[in-house]
Amino acid sequence: MILVIGEQRGGKLNRATWEAVAGAQQLAAAVGNQPISVLVIGTGLAELAAELAAAAVQEVVTVEDAALEPYTPDGYTAALQDAIAQLSPSTVVLPHTYQTRDFAPKLAARLDRAIVTDVTGVKAVGSEVAFVRPMFQGKLTADVVAEGPAPHFVTFQIGAFRADQAARGNGPAPVRALTVAVQGQAIRQKPEAPFQEARQAVDLSQAERIVSVGRGIKEQSNIPLAQALAEALGAELAASRPICDAGWLPMERQVGSSGQTVAPKLYLALGISGAIQHLVGMKGSNTIVAINKDPDAPIFEVADYGIVGDLFEIVPALTAALKGT
Amino acid sequence: MKIAVCIKQVPTRDWQPRLNEAKTWIREQDATFEMNEPDAYALEEALRLREKQSGEVVVCSAGPARVAQVLREALARGADRAIHVEDEGLGNADAFVIASALAAAMQDEQFDLILTGLQSDDQGFAQTGVILAERLNRSHATIIMDVQVTGGQTLHVKRELEGGWFQWVDMPMPAVLTIQSGINQLRYATLKGIMAAKKKEIRKSPLPSAATAATKSRIVALYPPEKAKKTHMISGSPAEAARELVRRLRDDARVIS
Numbered sequence: 382m383i384l385v386i387g388e389q390r391g392g393k394l395n396r397a398t399w400e401a402v403a404g405a406q407q408l409a410a411a412v413g414n415q416p417i418s419v420l421v422i423g424t425g426l427a428e429l430a431a432e433l434a435a436a437a438v439q440e441v442v443t444v445e446d447a448a449l450e451p452y453t454p455d456g457y458t459a460a461l462q463d464a465i466a467q468l469s470p471s472t473v474v475l476p477h478t479y480q481t482r483d484f485a486p487k488l489a490a491r492l493d494r495a496i497v498t499d500v501t502g503v504k505a506v507g508s509e510v511a512f513v514r515p516m517f518q519g520k521l522t523a524d525v526v527a528e529g530p531a532p533h534f535v536t537f538q539i540g541a542f543r544a545d546q547a548a549r550g551n552g553p554a555p556v557r558a559l560t561v562a563v564q565g566q567a568i569r570q571k572p573e574a575p576f577q578e579a580r581q582a583v584d585l586s587q588a589e590r591i592v593s594v595g596r597g598i599k600e601q602s603n604i605p606l607a608q609a610l611a612e613a614l615g616a617e618l619a620a621s622r623p624i625c626d627a628g629w630l631p632m633e634r635q636v637g638s639s640g641q642t643v644a645p646k647l648y649l650a651l652g653i654s655g656a657i658q659h660l661v662g663m664k665g666s667n668t669i670v671a672i673n674k675d676p677d678a679p680i681f682e683v684a685d686y687g688i689v690g691d692l693f694e695i696v697p698a699l700t701a702a703l704k705g706t
Numbered sequence: 707m708k709i710a711v712c713i714k715q716v717p718t719r720d721w722q723p724r725l726n727e728a729k730t731w732i733r734e735q736d737a738t739f740e741m742n743e744p745d746a747y748a749l750e751e752a753l754r755l756r757e758k759q760s761g762e763v764v765v766c767s768a769g770p771a772r773v774a775q776v777l778r779e780a781l782a783r784g785a786d787r788a789i790h791v792e793d794e795g796l797g798n799a800d801a802f803v804i805a806s807a808l809a810a811a812m813q814d815e816q817f818d819l820i821l822t823g824l825q826s827d828d829q830g831f832a833q834t835g836v837i838l839a840e841r842l843n844r845s846h847a848t849i850i851m852d853v854q855v856t857g858g859q860t861l862h863v864k865r866e867l868e869g870g871w872f873q874w875v876d877m878p879m880p881a882v883l884t885i886q887s888g889i890n891q892l893r894y895a896t897l898k899g900i901m902a903a904k905k906k907e908i909r910k911s912p913l914p915s916a917a918t919a920a921t922k923s924r925i926v927a928l929y930p931p932e933k934a935k936k937t938h939m940i941s942g943s944p945a946e947a948a949r950e951l952v953r954r955l956r957d958d959a960r961v962i963s
Contacts, residue, residue, distance in 0.1 A: 654719070684937045
């Protein structure tokens with residue numbers, strides 16, 4: 382059985398759970414149609430369990446325990462260790478969210494089982510299943526085989542599978558409650574409520590066109606070059622994480638997994654290499670243009686148009702071309 | 707306060723990937739290496755904590771002989787001493803092997819706090835710090851953007867969540883934190899620091915056979931990424947390429963008017 386561990390906060394399902402279900406269905410097909418179960422843990426799960434029961438899965442399992450709210454890595458690891466012992470899956474599938482990154486390696490280490498993270502695809506290699514994942518900041522792709530006894534843990538990259546590709550069942554799957562042992566007093570982390578730093582003044586998700594700058598811009602004093610191009614295009618200015626870390630543009634203009642997710646008509650990436658944390662925030666854009674001096678930069682894999690060259694020459698030429706015609 | 711910082715040496719950003727004969731790893735002899743960037747932020751955070759709290763900063767790395775370069779660099783930036791688990795087989799080891807190797811080398815050190823980057827720029831597992839915490843039975847938190855020590859024994863840390871959200875978490879020490887890039891402004895080594903680093907200790911620690919046996923995954927193929935899209939590459943002088951791009955965006959893609 383393949384076990385999908387869903388993610389929720391405050392009884393609301395994270396959409397990435399459906400992506401993980403879609404990935405698990407592909408994995409199930411690759412290993413000879415294994416059944417799939419979905420597990421969600423926390424409190425107040427009735428509504429989202431009913432929502433997940435629409436998926437083409439064998440069953441939805443819930444674990445409700447006051448010690449699991451709010452999320453902590455200690456609480457989740459203890460609860461899931463017990464749940465996995467009871468359910469004995471062959472593979473455990475999770476979405477590669479920040480929360481998964483916080484507890485899944487601990488859970489795998491506790492059980493001393495393999496974990497393959499940030500997986501984008503599944504393929505059969507001989508009698509084995511290989512998990513496809515980026516390495517070296519997306520410059521290379523690896524097929525990785527998990528070794529040792531089951532269950533193996535797999536986390537699927539956000540956006541690698543589409544939530545709407547998850548097959549729905551003919552009728553709702555049964556929902557079953559499971560009881561596990563979690564000692565509330567053994568939880569060492571005491572989390573406070575999540576918050577946003579500042580109300581985001583710039584909503585990049587509504588922009589039709591975005592000019593985005595990366596490390597290739599080299600210095601803060603070069604930002605006006607990109608600004609001028611953005612103005613000529615009627616575009617918002619955005620950036621990859623290192624630019625906002627350096628304080629060259631405000632954090633609210635950051636695109637990527639830790640910033641905003643955007644899907645404009647035009648996304649123009651200037652000097653952005655295309656690390657996966659950036660790509661997940663913009664690869665849904667309609668038309669992507671990449672300008673980069675490195676012909677092997679991963680950004681070109683998602684680009685519709687590419688120019689290999691010096692952005693300090695190309696950007697002013699582009700601004701002039703837009704104004705001149 | 708006794709702080710350990712786990713650092714990894716990774717290929718430089720402008721390195722052009724070349725594969726080995728078996729196409730299961732890179733040709734390391736063609737690569738140039740540097741300190742993994744998130745680990746550099748973890749080191750900087752440790753140095754700042756030492757300035758506030760006093761104590762010791764020990765940098766630790768599990769890797770081939772080549773990683774002595776980043777340990778020496780960390781010492782030049784201000785770390786007090788280093789531990790190197792040296793083995794030529796560690797260059798492409800998985801996170802279980804690295805975490806087991808580091809855990810064994812740290813066993814007798816009684817660190818109050820262990821910091822490392824949230825992930826490495828080479829294999830990018832985002833696992834090593836968390837597995838290390840489990841192996842040493844320490845509390846942990848990941849993707850940290852602020853570290854405060856309250857009352858000498860408790861940590862108050864700011865965890866980054868997705869989409870611009872954050873969360874403060876309290877936990878007791880000893881603990882392991884994985885640090886996000888951008889948590890602070892990095893310092894660079896001074897000439898004085900570089901000179902001082904030459905006298906600092908790098909303790910070699912053997913790789914226990916149990917750590918090698920901890921491996922749980924194997925790369926069966928490594929290759930350039932398959933393209934998601936057909937990219938139209940535009941060539942010519944900057945002015946020609948710019949005019950052609952504008953024409954394409956206007957006439958073909960129709961995303962500008």
